[in-house]
Amino acid sequence: MAGTSIGRLGRLAGLAARFGRIGVIVSAHAVVLAPGVVGGWLRRRPTARTGDQLVRLLTALGPSYIKIGQLLSTRRDLLPEQICVSLGRLTDSTPPPRRARIEKALRHAYRGREWPFAEFDWTAVASGSIATVHRAVTVDGRAVAVKVRRPGIDGVMRRDFRLMGVMMRMLGLLPPLRSMPFDVMLDQVGGAVLRQLDFAAERDSLVALRANLASLPWARVPEPLPDLCGDGVLVMEYVDGLLRFAPEELDAAARGRAARRALAAVYEMLFVDGLVHCDLHPGNMYVDRDGSLVILDAGFVITLPKAVRDSFADFFINMSMGNGPFCAEIVIDSAASVAPDCDLDGFRAGLTELVDGSVGARSGEFNLARFAGRLFDLQRRFGLYPAPEFAFPLLSLLVMEGMVQGFDPDLDFQAEAIPVLRRRNTPRAAAL
Structure with a gap:
């Protein structure tokens, strides 16, 4: 009993220390960041310096906040261009740990085993918020990529999510938000993010x-090499000669092809397989010399239950067909909770109007973030609360939409899903 109490006190002390550190970091950066934010708002155009300061703030706060910045970097339709450019550096340019720390992590991973590499480049070819990636050559001459988890990151991220849990529970005390399933949402979203620390799970996700x-x-996914993996170390084949998944890296024809292929891959995950990559930012997806998409990371991958996958697919296709009333029924059926005074007729009318306005819209016209925001606003206004599982497919589509916007403004975001949806079971409304 005494040991349990001591352990609990230790965890509380760790949380308090982390909370204090976050407060100090935010306060220190706010002095510099606030004038740029206010000035940028007044001028309607933030400066490059403001973006750089924001990157420094998120980097100082640590991996949980860097992940938020990575996702926001793709939203050029929602955030100023300069801010997105700055945040884009968070995808693979987080300062790496010292070499001594990487060596220590590798010694731990291969303790009791022979060192498996004939060559090892200690300068990281990529440095993300959770791991660094190094090029190496195995003793049998195979070029490989070695992903090494940052030492100590596990404890930091878990403390951050516990603190977020405290804040969400406080939000849940506010009368308008008492029916929102904040705890369940945090458990699911936080659990998915924290699974990025589990390299054995990522290895299995790469295989799947x-x-x-x-x-x-x-579509190309590197082959993992299970016999060479260790605790906190993931080894996979090395893919050379890659171009970043960015409009400026490709000519006009290649941009349109890459955008369609990226959407097709995400739709395949969402509507057919159910194994969904929720973090396809430019640091995780590339284009090779042949124009193939290459997905290098599988840390933030989740499995959608079939019922959720079917409901999401039914909603998407009926939205594309302009069937607003049926979309409303899908949302009502899948809601996590319905308020006693819920105005279902008002919700049906509001969602039908929203769907009618999105039919046939191209990538440059259809804004999923705006659509999702209005959908959630309708749910709140009329007393419906969405199932947390829908956060995952929406997250994957929101990240993808943020990138596709800059590739091909004529791309019909909804029509591109039809060939994939044809290969799944017939939706609950009309046959395709």
């Missing part, structure tokens, strides 16, 4: 993604 996307000849 390779199998699921094998039907797409232009």
Whole structure:
């Protein structure tokens, strides 16, 4: 009993220390950041310096906040261009740990085993919020990528999510938000993010993604090498000669092709396989010399239950067909909770109007973030609260939409889903 109490006190002390550190970091950066934010708002155009300061703030706060910045970097339709450019540096340029710390992590991973590399480049080819990636050559001459988890990151991220849990529970005390399932949402979203620390799970996800996307000849996922992996170390084949998944890296024809292929891959995950990559930012997805998409990371991958996958697919296709009333029924059926005084007729009318306005919209016209925001606003206004599981497919689509916007403004975001939806079971409304 005494040991349990001591352990609890230790965890509380750790949380208090982390909370204090976050407060100090935010206060220190706010002095510099606030004038740029206010000035940028007044001028309607933030400066490059403001973006750089925001990157420094998120980097100082640590991996949980860097992840938020990575996702926001793709939202050029919602955030100023300069801010997105600055945040984009968070995808693979987080300062790496000292070499001594990386060496220590590798010694721990391969303790009791022979060192498996004939060559090892200690300068990281990529440095993210959770791991660094190094090029190496195995003793049998194979070029590999070695992903090494940052030492100590596990405890930091878990404390951050516990603190977020405290804040969400406080929000849940506010009368308008008491019916929102904040705890469940945090458990699911936080659990998915924290699973990025589990490299054994990522190895299995890479294997599953390779199998699921094998039907797409232009989709490539590196092969993991299980015998060379260790605790906090993931080894996979090295893919050379890659271009960043960015409009400026490709010509006009290649941009349109890459955008369509990226959407097709996400739709395959969402509507057919159910194994969904929720973090396809430019640091995780590239284009090779042949124009194939290459997905290098599988840390933030979740499995959608079939019921959720079917409901989401039914909603998406009926939205594309302009069937607002049926979309409303899907949302009502899948809601986590319905208020006693819920105005279902008002919700049906509001969602039908929203769907009518989105039919046939192109990528440059259809804004998923705006659509999702209005959908959630309708749910709140009329007393419906969405199932937390819907956060995952929406997250994957929101990240993808943020990138596709800059590739091909004529791309019909909804029509591109139809060929994939045809290969799944017939939706609950009309046959395709």
